[in-house]
Amino acid sequence: MRSIWKGAIGFGLVNIPVKLYSGVQNSNLDLDMLDERDHAKIKFQRINEDSRKEVPYDKIVRGYFLKDRYVILDEHDFAEAAPEKTKIIELENFVDIKDINPIYYETSYFTEPEKQGTKAYALLLQALIKSKKAGVGRFVLRSTENLCVIHPLDNVIVITKIRFQEEIRSLEEIKKVNDVSVTKKEMDVGLALIGQYSSKFDIAAFKDDYTSELLKIIKAKAKGKRAIVKKMKPQKATSDNLYDQLMQSLGTKKRA
Secondary structure: OOOOEEEEEEEOOEEEEEEEEEOOOOOOOOOOOEOOOOOOEOOOOOEOOOOOOEOOHHHOOEEEEEOOEEEEEOHHHHHHHOOOOOOEEEEEEEEOHHHOOHHHEEEEEEEEEOHHHHHHHHHHHHHHHHHOOEEEEEEEEOOEEEEEEEEEEOOEEEEEEEOOHHHOOOOOOOOOOOOOOOOHHHHHHHHHHHHHHOOOOOHHHOOOHHHHHHHHHHHHHHOOOOOOOOOOOOOOOOOOOHHHHHHHHHOOOOOO
C-alpha cells in the first residue's frame, strides 16, 4: 500500500499524526475501449463545443453557470474557499455508529500512526472500542472538505467518508405506501420469512460472481473457446395472492 495523505487526528488537545491508505479497491475487471476494426485504444479528447477543435489542458478554466452566464473561477478563488485545517482531522463529537444511516456512507481509509503518535493512537483506538462510539469530523483531501466517521476495525482506526445532508436527495417525490394496509397473517408470515433467512452477517460469504464468471469467459476465449451463455430460470409464484406467495416462499430452500 502507498499512503495517500499525511496529517493528524485532532483528539481534544492531542494531535495524533497518521498516514491514510485507501481501504477499498474495485473488484471490476479493467476493460479498455477499443476500435472494433483494429483493436486500437480509444482516446478521449477535450473538444470545444462550438469550434469542434481540441482544447489544450492549460487553456481550460472552470466556471459555474449562474442565471444566464458562466462565472469563471481562478486558483485564488479556490484558495479562498478552501478550509483552513488542511492537515487535521478534527473530531467534533462522538456518536453511536448505528445512528448513522448507511445512505451517508461513501468510502473508507485505513490509518497508520506515525512513530511519535503510537501511544495516543492506541489510546483513541481502545477508547473507541470500549465506549462503542464513533468520532465525527472533517478533513481535506485533494482540496475538498470531507465529512467522516472515525471507527475501529480489527485494531485499526478507519476513517469512512460520509455525505453531507445536502447531498441526499429529498424523498418528497417518491411514492410512499403509508396508506396500504397489511393483514396480521401476512405480517406473521413475512416475519417468519425474515427469520428463515436471518443469519449473522458474514461479508466473506458474498462473492463478486459476475466478475469471476467474466474472467473465466475471457480466459476461455483466449484459448479459442466459445462462451456458454446461461439460461435464466425465473421462479414464478403459482398464485397472485400475497399471503400464498409468502407461504410458498417459506417452503423454498434457503440460499447458502
